Amino acid sequence: MKNIFFFLFLITVSSCTKHYVATEYKFKEERLNPNLPSDETIVKIIQPYKDSLDKEMNVVLAVSDTILTKSIPESDLGNLMCDLVLKKSKDYCNCQVDFTFLNNGGIRLPNFPKGNITLGKVVELMPFENLIDIMTVNGKTLDTLFNYMAAKGGWQISGARYKIKNEKAFDVFIQGQALDLNKNYTIAVSDYLAQGGDNCTMLSYLPKTILKKSLRDAIIDGLKEMNAKGEHIKSVIDGRVQKLD
Amino acid sequence: MKRKTFIQKSFTAGALLAASSFPYEAFAKGDMRKITILHTNDQHSRIEPFPMDGGKFQGLGGFAQRAVLLNEIRKQEKNVLLLDVGDIWQGTPYFNKYGGELEFKLMSEMKYDASTIGNHDFDVGLDGFVKQLPHASFPFLNCNYDFADTPMEGKIQTHKIFKYDDIKVGVFGIGIELQGLVPKESFGGVRYNDPIANANKMAKHLKYEQDCDLVICLSHIGYKYDEKKVSDMDLAYQSKNIDLILGGHTHTFFTKPEEFANADGAKVLVNQVGWAGIYLGRLDFYFEKKRKGILMPGTPQLISK
Ligand SMILES: [Zn+2]
Numbered sequence: 146m147k148n149i150f151f152f153l154f155l156i157t158v159s160s161c162t163k164h165y166v167a168t169e170y171k172f173k174e175e176r177l178n179p180n181l182p183s184d185e186t187i188v189k190i191i192q193p194y195k196d197s198l199d200k201e202m203n204v205v206l207a208v209s210d211t212i213l214t215k216s217i218p219e220s221d222l223g224n225l226m227c228d229l230v231l232k233k234s235k236d237y238c239n240c241q242v243d244f245t246f247l248n249n250g251g252i253r254l255p256n257f258p259k260g261n262i263t264l265g266k267v268v269e270l271m272p273f274e275n276l277i278d279i280m281t282v283n284g285k286t287l288d289t290l291f292n293y294m295a296a297k298g299g300w301q302i303s304g305a306r307y308k309i310k311n312e313k314a315f316d317v318f319i320q321g322q323a324l325d326l327n328k329n330y331t332i333a334v335s336d337y338l339a340q341g342g343d344n345c346t347m348l349s350y351l352p353k354t355i356l357k358k359s360l361r362d363a364i365i366d367g368l369k370e371m372n373a374k375g376e377h378i379k380s381v382i383d384g385r386v387q388k389l390d
Numbered sequence: 391m392k393r394k395t396f397i398q399k400s401f402t403a404g405a406l407l408a409a410s411s412f413p414y415e416a417f418a419k420g421d422m423r424k425i426t427i428l429h430t431n432d433q434h435s436r437i438e439p440f441p442m443d444g445g446k447f448q449g450l451g452g453f454a455q456r457a458v459l460l461n462e463i464r465k466q467e468k469n470v471l472l473l474d475v476g477d478i479w480q481g482t483p484y485f486n487k488y489g490g491e492l493e494f495k496l497m498s499e500m501k502y503d504a505s506t507i508g509n510h511d512f513d514v515g516l517d518g519f520v521k522q523l524p525h526a527s528f529p530f531l532n533c534n535y536d537f538a539d540t541p542m543e544g545k546i547q548t549h550k551i552f553k554y555d556d557i558k559v560g561v562f563g564i565g566i567e568l569q570g571l572v573p574k575e576s577f578g579g580v581r582y583n584d585p586i587a588n589a590n591k592m593a594k595h596l597k598y599e600q601d602c603d604l605v606i607c608l609s610h611i612g613y614k615y616d617e618k619k620v621s622d623m624d625l626a627y628q629s630k631n632i633d634l635i636l637g638g639h640t641h642t643f644f645t646k647p648e649e650f651a652n653a654d655g656a657k658v659l660v661n662q663v664g665w666a667g668i669y670l671g672r673l674d675f676y677f678e679k680k681r682k683g684i685l686m687p688g689t690p691q692l693i694s695k
Contacts, residue, residue: 158511159540163679164559164601164603164679164680165423165556165677165679166677166678166679166680167603167604167633167675167676167677168676168677168678169675169676170647170659170673170674170675170676171674172646172647172661172672172674173672174449174645174663174669174670174671174672175459175669175670175671175672176668177439177450177451177452177455177456177459177667177668177670178449178450179439179442179448179449179450181452181455181458181459181614182455182458183452183454183455183457183458184454184455184457184458184461186457186499187453187454187457187496187499187500188454189496190492190496190499190683191437191438191453191454191492191496194484194488194492195438198483198487200482201483201487201603202483211443212445213605214534253434253480253481254445255445255446255447256443256444256445256446257442258441258443258444258445259444260443264484265482268482268486269481269482269483272480272481272482272483272485272486273480273513296617300448303415306604328438337573340573340574342570342571342572342573343570343571344570344571345618346570371550373532
């Protein structure tokens with residue numbers, strides 16, 4: 146059947162009374178730049194909150210040699226977070242964990258600065274109280290998970306690697322071995338994602354062991370350990386997630 | 391003195407749309423009205439400016455800095471409406487430690503007129519939100535969440551009408567699907583309803599029953615998505631009777647408002663100012679008194695059979 150298109154210029158005469166009609170608008174954005182002065186009233190309200198907060202939050206946890214940046218499909222910042230969560234999850238549960246992953250929305254800062262990393266900075270990076278769940282998941286479910294991460298443009302990961310093309314995952318390796326659909330794996334995952342957050346629904350109904358430690362605890366403890374050993378934060382993009390289109 | 395130069399500078403730098411047709415004469419004669427809409431979204435507890443640590447947004451934002459701007463604008467403009475589009479909370483230790491109290495107090499001090507609710511405003515649960523409400527002197531607006539039988543029942547308004555002399559501005563809010571985004575224990579029994587259908591219902595009420603001259607939707611559903619998910623773009627195309635959609639959630643930095651033709655072929659604007667209070671959005675609307683429709687030729691409408 147043939148479609149016929151008409152352009153109609155409508156003139157609506159809806160009422161006889163006079164109304165105000167928005168005939169014009171002007172737009173601008175006020176950028177809040179570093180040179181703006183501060184309003185004294187607001188500063189006074191903030192001050193007591195700030196004073197007691199700073200005491201807690203200005204503690205230095207570790208030192209970073211470079212500025213780290215959030216990006217997809219892989220980032221030095223995401224790698225650092227996932228590496229620390231994987232390492233500490235194993236310590237907390239005293240068990241083998243094959244890999245961990247993190248949604249991009251779970252990284253709440255665009256950058257992690259060079260130099261001193263304070264507790265406050267880690268709270269900004271990972272403000273949520275999400276606990277770590279340890280789960281045993283079969284290869285088929287993980288195949289769904291990796292494809293989901295691929296469709297999302299690439300989520301951050303540690304203990305595994307994968308490539309993305311046409312929003313699908315391929316060349317999935319876990320602990321250096323190709324993903325085996327008939328095998329079970331142990332993963333560490335934020336309880337937010339484990340419960341289907343960010344529409345990560347393939348894990349929702351599977352059994353999980355909830356650790357009494359949060360992802361933020363893992364990052365804090367991991368950084369403290371590095372610092373105690375005199376190590377600086379060094380994270381690089383190593384090609385663990387590659388997008389081929 | 392420094393303050394003044396900033397304001398003037400940014401005014402000339404700001405985008406001026408369709409300036410050529412601006413009816414200065416009518417404005418001078420007193421037949422015109424001007425309303426200044428100021429807006430923020432996704433403040434994410436960014437109380438202080440981003441620190442000078444080499445980060446992408448270093449030095450930007452800050453509540454005390456925004457308050458200076460607001461005071462300047464209020465000195466110059468008679469009719470100012472200050473709105474927020476939700477996700478006020480979550481992002482700095484201020485929220486983890488004080489549960490959102492400071493954000494609400496400061497927004498009240500800055501005389502916010504209304505806000506809507508973002509997904510992260512559920513992060514301390516419904517009781518946590520209700521607990522902080524006494525610190526907010528402004529209403530929270532939402533018309534597509536059903537709060538019946540929850541602690542928030544009766545504490546959220548669907549809309550509010552603001553009157554400036556003989557101009558009426560109707561403001562309402564819509565929120566994003568919470569299932570799959572917010573932990574179930576945080577949003578409890580709050581039920582999500584179709585944002586577009588409810589927005590159109592509310593806008594029609596405001597425009598025709600309440601006789602509003604300008605209808606503004608505060609939308610925390612997000613500007614647009616790669617995946618199939620309802621967005622401000624969908625809302626703009628399918629809407630009727632909304633003049634301005636102030637958006638949030640996707641942290642999108644618009645360089646200017648996007649103009650869309652709505653379901654009636656009329657113009658609807660969408661704007662969003664990124665996140666963290668890096669920008670204060672400003673739209674100055676000029677109104678002329680005329681017989682509705684007569685002088686306004688409609689936009690071309692595509693009719694297919
Ligand atoms: Zn949001």
